[in-house]
Amino acid sequence: MWAVFQIITVPLILLKVSFLVDVVVYSMFLIGIIVYGIVKKTYCSMTIPKVEPSAWVGIIVMLATGIYMIVQSFRLQLTNADDTRFVVNAVDTVRTNRMLLTDVNTGKEILSWTGDLFKDVISPWAVFAAYLSKITGISAASMMHTFLPPVLLAVMMCIFWLVAGELFDKHIYRALFVILLLVMYMYGYFSIYNAETFTIIRLWQGKATMAAVGIPALLYAFLRLYRLLPDDRRWKEKTVYNAEQKGAICMVWLTVFAVALLTSMSYILSTVMIGCFGFVYGIAKKSLRTAIMVWGTCLVNIAYLGISTLLH
Template identity: 25%
Template structure:
């Protein structure tokens, strides 16, 4: 029980919060909201794992122990660095914030819709936890996680038969199943339970938080429109199971699968970051008021690495989405520097796609 608590605390608490501290004063104004930093830290955690897991998996057949040791050490160093960085950067702002505290007056109608939205998110998390659904893809992806955790072999056992096989590059370079195995090894929780029960409690609220960030860009007047938008989105998610292929079906019944995380979290983060960058190009806002654009470009790069972790198509889709948007933005705002910044952000995508051809 103690291992489960400490493992979950490290993987889903200390590591993402600490790594998120490295983004302090980069995303937004003078001090960023803790949830923004958590989101940035969690995406960074996934990207770092991808960078470690791919070479370990290619070089070591029985590499699970090495992967766990390396990943934990890197997470611990990055988290400690982030906490120290945040402490040094934020120490001078605590006194200022205490002097400027005030109580905001909440619109009753706005408060009602916020409560409805939070209630619907809580309901979805409860249903995902209490009524975990089975999917046919579990026979491949979840079994890969179980095999990596219990045998220490990285993607060299065929899940359907249990026989040895060569490295399946098409699936192996998307290392989300190995990350699930890492979480299982760190927490002592069976990998199947991690996938079906634990991960929905992380991915569902994170996805809705990205919706909140997108809503704030679309409805920036602080009116009741934002909670209404979020409430409608949550209702559509609950009632969107009109076929097995809809985005909503994947979101709530196949939450732990890489293609679901790509469609429901990674691409949403991509959209949010592009909205942030386009808003800054449009308004020419000063960096000291809104944070440096460099941080958003770096976070886009991190998001691309995390996309490659989810599915082999993730690197291609995020690069294509960013490239098309950047071209339109460059023409619209007559800012051609967007194009070379986009090209730099897509370097991890190109390297990943080249690995698919070479290995």
């Protein structure tokens, strides 16, 4: 969802197209995907997994801890000077149908981007919040401060569970892993700038979403790809991917696009992770092709950073 929005929206922002065009194009794509999934029956039915009785205790505690964290985050959402960038950009986009073409300090329309807007053009998280506001009728400020944080925290917990699934076989260990992470997040307020604090009090900001959702999602994509690749191949053997492995590689590419939407910091953070994991894949899996496929995702970051540089 984020990856497609990033791919569609950035060119439209550069062309200075009306926000309504972005809303229509992206909504049509979502409707098309839903219809295709229903017709082709590519969806999966949700079922309760079979787990050992003792694991249910851990899962219940995990869910209770997660709900408590969401309630506390709902009470502690921060409103400060950063609203003049992120929230004002979203509110202005809905109000004027201009995407990032308003000076947030004066409220006047601008013909070209200046200052922090150079970063927002290639990471239009505020425009995504404006899109959610537009289709739901909820004000952009309420969307970012009230509705998005609980949803994003729930998404973060789901990603933690997926990561745990790559690390542990038993559900009780997965639940304990997620509980440990949630406790660390809830009691990690040792600085106003660390990831735990940002997650609890200002998850509506793109950089906080990157720390809470983006980096764990990248980690899961890399771990899943690592698990699916064979361990017993030799350097001279030709690397051939099956359908599941190709899907895992596509997931890595889409995740890089998705985190690019959140913040311009993602271009540095994801590149570091890509470089490290690509090196590990190449050595551990004895596959230069796989390493190149992973490193190739850096082209996404290079392209967007190049656009931002040219705009300057």
